[in-house]
Amino acid sequence: MKEIIVIIGGGIAGLEAASNLLKLGYSPIIIEKSDHLGGHVANWHKLFPDLTPAKDLVDELIASSKDANIFLNTEVSFINRLKDSYNIMLSNGISIITKYILMTTGFRLFEASKKEEYGYGIYNQVITNSDLEHWFNTGQDKRIDESPMNAIGFVHCVGSRDEKARNSQCSKVCCITAIKQAIELKEKFPDAQIYCFYMDLRLFGKKFEDFYTKAQRDHGIHFIRGRVSEVGENIEGKVIVKAEDTLAGKPIKVTLDLLVLMSGMVCNPDSSKTASMMALPIDSDGFLKSSDNVFRITASPKKGIFYAGACTGPKTVPETLAEARSAVLDIHSHITSQEK
Amino acid sequence: MNGFGFRLSPSSAINLDKVDRSRFEELCSIEPDALRCMSCGSCSATCPAAQFSGMSIRKVLLNLQRGKEEEAFRLMSNCMLCGKCTMVCPRGINTRRIVLTISRIYEKEEKR
Numbered sequence: 279m280k281e282i283i284v285i286i287g288g289g290i291a292g293l294e295a296a297s298n299l300l301k302l303g304y305s306p307i308i309i310e311k312s313d314h315l316g317g318h319v320a321n322w323h324k325l326f327p328d329l330t331p332a333k334d335l336v337d338e339l340i341a342s343s344k345d346a347n348i349f350l351n352t353e354v355s356f357i358n359r360l361k362d363s364y365n366i367m368l369s370n371g372i373s374i375i376t377k378y379i380l381m382t383t384g385f386r387l388f389e390a391s392k393k394e395e396y397g398y399g400i401y402n403q404v405i406t407n408s409d410l411e412h413w414f415n416t417g418q419d420k421r422i423d424e425s426p427m428n429a430i431g432f433v434h435c436v437g438s439r440d441e442k443a444r445n446s447q448c449s450k451v452c453c454i455t456a457i458k459q460a461i462e463l464k465e466k467f468p469d470a471q472i473y474c475f476y477m478d479l480r481l482f483g484k485k486f487e488d489f490y491t492k493a494q495r496d497h498g499i500h501f502i503r504g505r506v507s508e509v510g511e512n513i514e515g516k517v518i519v520k521a522e523d524t525l526a527g528k529p530i531k532v533t534l535d536l537l538v539l540m541s542g543m544v545c546n547p548d549s550s551k552t553a554s555m556m557a558l559p560i561d562s563d564g565f566l567k568s569s570d571n572v573f574r575i576t577a578s579p580k581k582g583i584f585y586a587g588a589c590t591g592p593k594t595v596p597e598t599l600a601e602a603r604s605a606v607l608d609i610h611s612h613i614t615s616q617e618k
Numbered sequence: 619m620n621g622f623g624f625r626l627s628p629s630s631a632i633n634l635d636k637v638d639r640s641r642f643e644e645l646c647s648i649e650p651d652a653l654r655c656m657s658c659g660s661c662s663a664t665c666p667a668a669q670f671s672g673m674s675i676r677k678v679l680l681n682l683q684r685g686k687e688e689e690a691f692r693l694m695s696n697c698m699l700c701g702k703c704t705m706v707c708p709r710g711i712n713t714r715r716i717v718l719t720i721s722r723i724y725e726k727e728e729k730r
Contacts, residue, residue, distance in 0.1 A: 429635075473634070479656075491709070494653045498646070500683070503657070523632060525657045526680055532634035 280305040281613055283378040284366055285346075286354060286552055289317025290595065291382035291587030293339035294602035296346040302610055307347040307374060309354060309366075311548060315340050317384055323414035325595055326451075326458040327485040335595070353548075357555040364556070364582070378582050378609050379556070381566060382602065383549035385588040388437030388445065388541045396433060396539055397509040403517045403534065404509065406436075406541045407452065410459055427470045427535040430463055431519055432456045433506045434476040438542030447563045449542030450592040453479050454486050456540050457493045464497045473500045473532060475521050483594060502530065509537060543592040556580060565591045576605040584608055637685035641723055645682070649719050651711045655679050661703035661713055671696035675703050675713045678720070687724070694720065 281304050285292045288310030296306040314320055316336035325332050349368060358365040363377045390398035390406045397404045402421040405413075413419040434456055438449040453476070460472045479501070481487045493499040504521040512518055516533050523530040545564035553566055558578055561567035566589045569577040576584050586605040587598040646652050655676055662674035673696040681690035694717060701714040 471634075491654050495650050498653060501656075523684065526632065526677075526684055526686075528684075529631040530634060530684075531631060 281378065282307060282374065282376045283380060283609060284309065284364075284374055284376045285380045285382055287317070287382035287384055287549075287587075287589070288312075288315040288348065288350070289382060289384045289587065289598075290319050290336070290339055291384065291589075291598045291602040292317075292380070293336075293343045294599045295380055295382060295586055295606050297339065297342035298603055298606040299609070300343065300345050302606070304610075304613075305347070306343075307376075308343070308349065309352050309368060310348065310350050311353050313351050315348070315350070318387070318408075319595060321408065321412060321415070323411045324458070324462070326454045327483070327489045329458070329462075354552050354555070357552075359556070362581075378584070378613070380584045380586060380605055380609065381549065381552070381558075381578070381589050382585075382587050383546050383552060383566075383589040385543040385565075385592065386546045388443065388449075388544050390436055390539045390541045392443060393436055393440075393539075395508050396436065396506065396537075397511075397517065398539055401509065401511050401517055401537075403511075403515070404537045404539065406539050407455055407459065408541065410463075410538050414462065422536065427463075427467045429471045429473070429532060429534045430460075430467070430536045430538070431506075431532065431534045432460055432472070432474045432538045432540060434474065434479075434540050435505070436539040436541050437544065438540075439477065445542060445544050445564075447542075447592065448480060450480070450482075451594055452540040452542060453481055454483065454489065456538075457481075457489055457499070459538060460499045461489075461493055461497050464499065470535075471500065472497075473502055473534075475502050475504060475506045475519070477503070477505055504530065543588060546589065549589050556583060558583065561590075563591065565589065576601055576608050582612075632684045632686070634684075637683075639685075641687075642682050644723050645716075645720060648723075649712075649716050651709070652679055652716055654709050654711055656709065658708060660706040660708060664702045664706045666700060666702065667696045667698055673697055675717065679716075682720070690720075691724070 283304050283306045285306055285308045288308045292308050299306040319332050320336045322332035353369040355367045355369050363375055366374045437443045437445055464472055481490050502523055504524045506519055506521045508520050510518045517537050518533050520531050559567040568575045568590050569579045584605045586602040657676050661676055662668045667673040673693050678690045678694050697717050703713040
């Protein structure tokens with residue numbers, strides 16, 4: 279008998295898990311709230327550190343999971359615990375009985391307008407990392423005109439490592455994303471001066487540090503250690519950014535044509551909502567709590583429920599994919615041990 | 619009794635809009651590694667002149683990038699060219715040669 283496995287979330291974790299479950303002969307069902315698969319990555323342009331087109335990855339994942347049952351524009355209405363399985367009621371009226379649920383509900387991008395001092399939603403020249411990727415993809419953003427730019431800034435850690443914003447965690451990917459986007463913008467506007475305002479640069483991954491030194495040496499991106507304190511607009515419609523250059527120990531000011539805010543990853547409220555239906559615990563950072571943060575990151579404390587990807591905390595694309603495969607293996611060994 | 623009130627001192631703020639980068643860019647075209655400094659401070663920690671004069675090659679590079687050339691020259695005048703900073707730089711930047719290149723570029727400019 280083909281075991282049914284319900285995957286909640288059709289982002290890259292859900293797709294990679296579905297494709298591997300299909301290979302093992304199971305029948306995965308993907309439930310996706312939005313109208314498209316691929317989640318956040320589907321809106322991205324290129325991926326660090328090799329500038330791989332995000333579309334290639336998403337297309338490949340969609341192709342390899344096409345035999346799964348996929349419900350788009352569908353939410354989980356409620357979940358009932360039965361004796362040794364779960365009854366999941368969907369918003370489209372369908373109900374599914376399954377022994378295994380894989381949560382791949384991902385993250386949500388921090389709402390940059392909450393940091394009012396950065397002026398997102400107030401000044402047209404202030405956009406987010408996600409808006410910039412959207413512009414790279416479509417070339418359309420009514421806030422950005424195509425005339426050459428002289429100066430562009432990036433603000434790291436927007437809503438990350440910020441206790442006032444109630445997100446004390448590091449979002450992990452923004453440092454390297456800012457560097458990637460800075461290089462891409464420098465290639466578009468070679469005469470522009472590009473400034474990255476950072477608190478720390480956390481370049482932990484494979485080739486990240488090389489990417490950073492390349493940005494400094496080959497592209498002349500300026501890195502300024504200091505958190506932007508305020509953003510204002512001048513009479514010419516440009517934004518004035520103030521910070522402290524903490525390495526120089528002096529206040530610093532610059533006028534910019536465009537300011538990009540590196541919005542961080544925060545827990546997805548939909549994920550917490552679904553988790554509460556199964557009484558799954560939430561960790562101190564607001565993300566879903568694994569049964570162990572070292573040894574069993576893909577296991578929940580509840581029988582038959584597993585996690586993969588950014589629902590348990592900020593992750594890179596390769597980490598998410600690896601976790602999806604790992605969760606599939608966990609589910610598979612669980613099923614085979616039951617059969618014995 | 620101490621005097622009350624306040625005094626105004628000239629602003630130490632850096633205005634990046636007004637920085638003249640031409641000479642620093644000339645330096646970087648010869649010594650692109652000048653851009654790779656990450657201000658770890660190994661150079662100043664090992665510099666024998668640092669504790670007496672405040673010399674620090676990382677500060678020199680930062681000041682040049684921020685258009686504070688006079689401050690950079692003041693610091694650099696204390697360099698004894700011993701090369702210890704080059705030995706400890708984790709990014710392998712040839713700081714000693716950079717000091718010499720800075721002297722050459724900026725001296726040439728002074729003579730014009």
